[in-house]
Amino acid sequence: RFFKRAQLEASSFLKDDCLKINCTVGVVVSSIDCSKLTTIHVPESDIGSHFGMLLENEEGSDVTFSVGGERFHAHKLVMAARSPAFEAEFFNQMEEDDCDIVVTDMEPKVFKVALFL
Numbered sequence: 325r326f327f328k329r330a331q332l333e334a335s336s337f338l339k340d341d342c343l344k345i346n347c348t349v350g351v352v353v354s355s356i357d358c359s360k361l362t363t364i365h366v367p368e369s370d371i372g373s374h375f376g377m378l379l380e381n382e383e384g385s386d387v388t389f390s391v392g393g394e395r396f397h398a399h400k401l402v403m404a405a406r407s408p409a410f411e412a413e414f415f416n417q418m419e420e421d422d423c424d425i426v427v428t429d430m431e432p433k434v435f436k437v438a439l440f441l
Contacts, residue, residue: 375402379439387414389425389439394432396439 332338378384378399385397404411413425427435 376440378402387423387425389427389435391427391430391435392432396432396435398439 327335327337332343337343379397379402382397385399387398387400387403389396389398400410400414404414430438
């Protein structure tokens with residue numbers, strides 16, 4: 325049975341802006357005709373390639389790493405999700421405008437591999 329809002333507000337069912345509903349739920353057990361069931365093909369996840377494209381495409385990047393004279397553009401949220409050290413760096417210590425990080429103890433080719441792992 326359906327009530328219009330005005331009817332419900334005027335009824336005795338609503339008290340002190342509270343509505344208490346008692347209901348009984350029953351479960352009916354029956355057999356299922358499996359021949360009528362259809363399967364849905366779920367493709368494999370390609371989120372890894374999407375994140376890879378984020379790193380290859382500088383658009384939308386919000387942090388830059390300078391490593392041995394090379395610059396790598398990245399996304400703070402992705403880096404923070406992958407590393408507790410970056411999470412602490414980006415969200416606990418750094419100023420909001422600080423978007424350049426200089427890495428001195430790593431070669432650019434090693435940093436690039438670490439970035440894409």
